[in-house]
Amino acid sequence: MHLQNRTFIISGGSSGLALATARLLHSHGAYISLLDMNAEAGDAIISELGSVRARFHEVDVTDTDSIAAAVQGTVEWVQTTGAALGGVVAGAGVGNPGLIIDKNNEPLPLAAFDFVINVNLRGTIDLIRQTLPYLTQNEPLGADGERGVLLMFASSAAFDGQMGQVAYAASKGGLASLTLPLARDLSRFGIRAVTIAPSLFESGMTAMMGAKVRQSLERVMEWPKRAGKPDEFARVARECIENPMLNGTVIRLDGAMRMPSKL
Template sequence: MKPENRTFIISGGVSGLGLATARDLHSAGAYVSLLDINANVGATIVRELGERARFFETDVSDTKSIEAAIKGTVKWVEETGKAIGGVVAGAGVGTPGLIIDKKNEPLSLSSLDFVLSINLRGTIDLIRQTLPYITTNKPSSPDGERGVIIMISSSAAFDGQMGQIAYAASKGAIASLTLPLARDLSKYGIRAVTIAPSLFESNMTKMLGPKVKLSLEKVMEFPKRAGQPEEFARLVRECVENEMLNGTVLRLDGAMRMPSKL
């Protein structure tokens, strides 16, 4: 699928990996619907990108908030005539927490629910609410392709560290649901692909201390540095354009395998 003259819904779309993805797809001629919680930044990004961008203040843990954003996007699509080509579910959080802490207190359910609600439930909810507007698309290729769903997992899904119970669970679930989602959607000509990045420059990694970040970079094989958002966005573009990418999880990690602890 060519991004040009297609609308892509991107959650977490005004910062980090989501913003890099939005800029890349936009540069390829796409229309981008940006879902995020930061309205001020959203307005700034829309001014930067111009008329082929819209922002919808969205909390992906709130199904009504997602519903409103999709309705707004659909109304915009009706105005532009540029069908929804896909979803990039990029909203996520990484709140750490040991399953049992030094005070012998178990991980709180509220902490667990917060991470799962955004990373897992928010991803599935965004996808399921958008799909009815993709399944009815006119096929865009001789193979009958109608759209693509791109989800974000993490290297933590495969080798999560101490304190990543909730995060690894949420990202592991995303990896696990990729194939059944692709199978569910195959009859509609809609693909499902997941990208599992390791250490990338993002708002989440900005919270890491310099010693922690250096320790993580040391366990990368090559290159020994954090990935750049633009490198992530290039893989998203490939997932959009390459029809043979379907039902798979793509690790983007510089051969990094995270140690048990730093």
């Protein structure tokens, strides 16, 4: 999928890895529709990128009507620019750790589990399913007849989640597991599905970690022994979008890191 003059819907696009991806795609000629709850940050990004090829929509991905309004707004924008939809970059996510049963013998509140699942897993699928009817109507591109690409953000926790990550690992594991069937469902339309599973990367979520936790995680990385940088993630994201042979797969981006059971 070519980036130039294509429009990409990016959830969680006002911060972290999604923002780094948005900036890189925009720098290569893409039109960017940013979805995020943080309107102040979103407006600042539009000021940075300029309003010609960037738009912001205040969206709560747990609210299907909120997603619908953003998708419709993006489609209407596409009709004015002529830059057809290229795909979805689903980067909205939360952590919210919690043991399945705590030191007081209290089980993890179901509301806490639901919150993580609803943002990370359900929110991703809802955004994708609401965008797909427009992607399937695209004119096929090139000899392969490609119409679009879906890029999802999982985590190394999908494979080796730690204590306190039952909800988070379940949400990211769900994304990893659905990547192949999603690609198979959409193969007849020429729409690809790819997932990146990063380990420790510099982001708003990891910025909230204490120094001790962060150092413990860095110690179990093989090389390089540091958190990944957002631009390193964004370069892989760009390749996932542009390389037609990347389909139905989950790419671990983790510096050979394998999480220990606990820190």
